[in-house]
Amino acid sequence: MRVYQLAKKFNLRSSELLKIIIKVGLKGKSNLSSLSSKEIKKIKEVVFKKPSSKKKEKIIPRDPVITFLGHVDHGKTTLLDAIRKTKVAEQEVGGITQRIGASEIEFKRKRIIFIDTPGHEAFTAMRAQGAQVTDIVVLVIAADDGIMPQTVEAIDHARAAKVPILVAINKIDKKEANIDRVKKQLTKYNLAPEEWGGETICVEVSALNHQGINKLLEMILLEAEMLELKASPENELEAVAIEGEMDRKKGPFSTLLVKKGTLRVGDIVVGKITYGKVRSLINWKGEMSKEAGPSTPVRILGLSAVGRPGEIFKKVSSEKEARLIVEKSAEKEREKGLKRGEITLEALLEKKEKEEEKVLNLIIKSDTQGSLKALCDALKNLEKKEQKVNILHRGVGEIKKSDILLASASGSLIIGFNIGIISENNALAKEEKVEIRKYKIIYKIIEDIEKILQGLFQPELEETIIGKAEVREIFKIPQVGTIAGSYVKEGKIVRGDKARILREGKIVGEGIIESLKHFQKDAKEILLGLECGIGIKGFAEMRKGDVIEVYEKKQK
Numbered sequence: 212m213r214v215y216q217l218a219k220k221f222n223l224r225s226s227e228l229l230k231i232i233i234k235v236g237l238k239g240k241s242n243l244s245s246l247s248s249k250e251i252k253k254i255k256e257v258v259f260k261k262p263s264s265k266k267k268e269k270i271i272p273r274d275p276v277i278t279f280l281g282h283v284d285h286g287k288t289t290l291l292d293a294i295r296k297t298k299v300a301e302q303e304v305g306g307i308t309q310r311i312g313a314s315e316i317e318f319k320r321k322r323i324i325f326i327d328t329p330g331h332e333a334f335t336a337m338r339a340q341g342a343q344v345t346d347i348v349v350l351v352i353a354a355d356d357g358i359m360p361q362t363v364e365a366i367d368h369a370r371a372a373k374v375p376i377l378v379a380i381n382k383i384d385k386k387e388a389n390i391d392r393v394k395k396q397l398t399k400y401n402l403a404p405e406e407w408g409g410e411t412i413c414v415e416v417s418a419l420n421h422q423g424i425n426k427l428l429e430m431i432l433l434e435a436e437m438l439e440l441k442a443s444p445e446n447e448l449e450a451v452a453i454e455g456e457m458d459r460k461k462g463p464f465s466t467l468l469v470k471k472g473t474l475r476v477g478d479i480v481v482g483k484i485t486y487g488k489v490r491s492l493i494n495w496k497g498e499m500s501k502e503a504g505p506s507t508p509v510r511i512l513g514l515s516a517v518g519r520p521g522e523i524f525k526k527v528s529s530e531k532e533a534r535l536i537v538e539k540s541a542e543k544e545r546e547k548g549l550k551r552g553e554i555t556l557e558a559l560l561e562k563k564e565k566e567e568e569k570v571l572n573l574i575i576k577s578d579t580q581g582s583l584k585a586l587c588d589a590l591k592n593l594e595k596k597e598q599k600v601n602i603l604h605r606g607v608g609e610i611k612k613s614d615i616l617l618a619s620a621s622g623s624l625i626i627g628f629n630i631g632i633i634s635e636n637n638a639l640a641k642e643e644k645v646e647i648r649k650y651k652i653i654y655k656i657i658e659d660i661e662k663i664l665q666g667l668f669q670p671e672l673e674e675t676i677i678g679k680a681e682v683r684e685i686f687k688i689p690q691v692g693t694i695a696g697s698y699v700k701e702g703k704i705v706r707g708d709k710a711r712i713l714r715e716g717k718i719v720g721e722g723i724i725e726s727l728k729h730f731q732k733d734a735k736e737i738l739l740g741l742e743c744g745i746g747i748k749g750f751a752e753m754r755k756g757d758v759i760e761v762y763e764k765k766q767k
């Protein structure tokens with residue numbers, strides 16, 4: 212029996228039945244005569260299962276997740292330890308043999324979750340992956356030292372992430388402590404303290420003497436309350452990897468923070484490069500648990516590899532499906548490697564065209580404080596009503612990893628004036644598709660940015676048709692999308708190229724050739740006269756008879 216025959220019997224469309232066949236793990240069986248009665252029964256069970264009446268999701272308040280950021284040695288680690296020491300019962304602390312990258316405390320019968328201080332580099336690296344775990348940043352500033360370069364970086368990174376900042380002025384026990392000076396400095400960075408008429412909550416603490424800890428926690432809860440954080444434990448699972456390590460005996464461990472839904476032992480989860488069945492869940496105290504709801508960090512065992520920080524995990528129904536998803540995202544990553552330069556001028560301009568107010572995000576690094584100020588002032592002067600120049604971060608010194616990650620996470624262009632970059636960071640910039648423009652003359656920067664703002668930088672493009680394919684069959688594959696079984700009629704089809712979909716000679720959609728397969732195998736290109744499966748990013752409504760036209764735009 213063929214798929215369509217069985218589909219007819221069940222009063223389903225072939226594509227719907229195909230979905231079910233894949234779901235029960237019988238992918239690739241278009242001829243069903245070979246199916247055992249047991250397999251048919253499995254399919255029937257799914258077909259005739261009553262659709263679960265849509266449950267109303269229970270959305271409930273979610274506990275806040277906090278990250279400490281600030282200059283090195285200002286006391287982030289000590290402060291976090293002080294909070295744990297004073298707020299976690301002795302016997303509980305005793306049980307902790309291994310840190311999992313996050314911890315929880317209970318204060319005034321409310322939970323607060325702390326991510327182990329990762330530094331703003333890691334904070335932004337996660338964001339570059341598309342994940343945001345932090346609800347509130349606590350900016351730790353030593354009262355004797357005041358705002359330092361990394362404090363400024365931390366402020367810029369938190370701002371770019373649109374995460375509210377709460378300030379902890381630390382080391383107030385020190386003789387050299389000068390709280391007023393810190394507050395004055397804060398006003399310069401648009402973080403004027405509440406007591407000075409501003410909006411920023413500042414708490415004075417001494418991590419060393421455990422002074423001000425309760426006040427800090429109270430303020431965290433207050434800020435969290437204002438944010439009205441909510442999530443549903445019944446929602447579809449979304450969990451973000453925050454840490455991972457390889458255990459020689461037990462295999463890869465990853466700490467996931469559940470954002471919504473509930474993670475349970477036995478679940479099959481999939482991220483971008485990692486997947487697996489959750490064999491065990493270990494909470495932050497090192498105890499085994501059965502499940503973890505929103506805002507809960509858990510260490511899990513059972514994944515295929517160590518989860519990459521920032522990797523977002525979802526629940527799927529089979530390991531097969533998980534593997535398909537991982538394969539697909541690997542394909543996408545490869546593509547990204549091929550098609551570099553998403554945050555190039557061209558891409559920035561494309562984005563700007565769609566937005567009403569055009570915003571050019573910049574990160575400026577310069578050799579001296581004087582040149583930096585002159586440059587930033589001059590660039591700000593270029594701003595017009597609908598053309599904003601947003602300097603996300605400015606600093607003296609070479610272009611660092613954190614600058615590149617920030618650019619990647621926020622879609623910024625990096626301008627370097629009279630400074631260098633080490634080759635390792637150059638490679639990272641390429642990988643993250645961040646454009647860095649280096650200059651030795653200020654007016655040349657001004658000239659170029661002016662051109663960018665006027666849209667004059669757009670290179671003149673010329674179009675060439677690469678090939679055409681006719682759609683002969685449509686497959687809808689869960690989690691993967693629509694695949695058009697096609698025949699190459701002209702030229703060739705190349706993965707990563709732009710495509711438009713023609714129906715009776717009219718353009719009905721556009722996108723990018725995202726996946727390309729010859730039978731089951733991934734292919735970079737498919738030549739004239741061959742059959743292939745085509746997946747298009749940005750268009751899923753292909754139909755039988757459509758023509759997929761692949762073209763390339765090149766600079767003249």
Ligand code: GDP
Nearest residue numbers: 282283284285286287288289381382417418419
């Ligand atoms: P981090 O780099 O921001 O994590 O800073 P640490 O927590 O490692 O602290 C750096 C140094 O400052 C350590 O020697 C701490 O003992 C010291 N320190 C931290 N908090 C305080 C404080 O409140 N008062 C004093 N006097 N020293 C502190």
